[in-house]
Amino acid sequence: MVDLSFVWLEITGRCQLECRHCYAASGPSGGHGSMTAVDWRRVIDQAVELGVEMVQFIGGEPTLHPDLPDLLRHALAAGLEVEVFSNLVYVTPAMWELFAQQGVRLACSYYSDQAGQHAAVTGRAGSHARTRANIGEAVRRSIPLRVGVVDLGGGQRVEAAVAELRGLGATEVGVDRLRQVGRGVGGDALGVEQLCGNCASGVLAVGADGAVWPCVFSRWLPVGNVREANLASILTGQGTAQVRAELRSAFGKRPKPCGPQCAPARCQPTCSPSCSPSCNPCAPAKRCWPYYR
Numbered sequence: 001m002v003d004l005s006f007v008w009l010e011i012t013g014r015c016q017l018e019c020r021h022c023y024a025a026s027g028p029s030g031g032h033g034s035m036t037a038v039d040w041r042r043v044i045d046q047a048v049e050l051g052v053e054m055v056q057f058i059g060g061e062p063t064l065h066p067d068l069p070d071l072l073r074h075a076l077a078a079g080l081e082v083e084v085f086s087n088l089v090y091v092t093p094a095m096w097e098l099f100a101q102q103g104v105r106l107a108c109s110y111y112s113d114q115a116g117q118h119a120a121v122t123g124r125a126g127s128h129a130r131t132r133a134n135i136g137e138a139v140r141r142s143i144p145l146r147v148g149v150v151d152l153g154g155g156q157r158v159e160a161a162v163a164e165l166r167g168l169g170a171t172e173v174g175v176d177r178l179r180q181v182g183r184g185v186g187g188d189a190l191g192v193e194q195l196c197g198n199c200a201s202g203v204l205a206v207g208a209d210g211a212v213w214p215c216v217f218s219r220w221l222p223v224g225n226v227r228e229a230n231l232a233s234i235l236t237g238q239g240t241a242q243v244r245a246e247l248r249s250a251f252g253k254r255p256k257p258c259g260p261q262c263a264p265a266r267c268q269p270t271c272s273p274s275c276s277p278s279c280n281p282c283a284p285a286k287r288c289w290p291y292y293r
Contacts, residue, residue: 013033112128
């Protein structure tokens with residue numbers, strides 16, 4: 001049985017920022033990869049055929065990809081819900097009109113209420129003011145928005161950042177800790193303990209070169225490539241089966257998810273690593289989609 005309800009579309013590795021914890025290690029020197037607009041439209045169509053309900057355009061910074069408007073409209077026309085995960089550093093008037101369409105929502109990350117501390121994470125002076133202003137603009141335009149505050153430690157003003165966001169009118173605000181993946185790798189070994197355990201269970205990620213991963217955080221576990229096979233065959237293929245078995249083995253030894261079921265009935269995207277917290281409050285996994293980056 002094919003089980004797929006959400007797909008990340010990581011359309012570019014290019015970003016104006018160079019966040020020191022970026023799981024994709026993206027930045028100004030990143031590229032758009034080898035996937036063409038035709039390739040991406042084919043993947044979107046295959047996702048619809050498999051029953052996918054929502055896709056997230058992500059990067060890098062997806063608004064830097066010249067085909068984002070056309071791809072987003074293609075996804076909407078196919079009946080999908082769309083989320084664009086942007087750094088909200090620079091949003092053109094045309095992009096605001098795109099984001100205002102029915103069925104589109106925004107997501108972004110935020111790090112501190114202090115500009116200097118925020119810039120120390122993003123690697124770009126002025127990024128705090130730009131992102132803060134555009135969060136306010138999204139709220140003003142009534143565009144659905146969720147914001148994830150990533151706690152990198154070291155005295156980061158996480159609680160103050162959350163308070164600032166709520167003061168700006170953001171109602172969906174969450175907090176996550178640093179993932180030891182990409183540029184975020186530190187003292188901990190890269191491994192499944194950085195994951196929520198629901199990877200490849202109703203979700204898949206497609207990278208800018210066509211690589212398919214169980215999720216965007218598990219890129220060391222490729223299960224196929226959409227330039228060589230379709231999503232259905234990848235989802236039911238040996239590579240995906242092996243990864244699922246590996247995750248079941250690893251997470252079967254850990255406490256089962258606990259806590260209340262998500263409310264309201266539609267659980268918004270969230271993805272907590274297995275070890276912190278140990279209780280994943282969003283169960284079952286079908287609507288547990290990533291909140292952070």
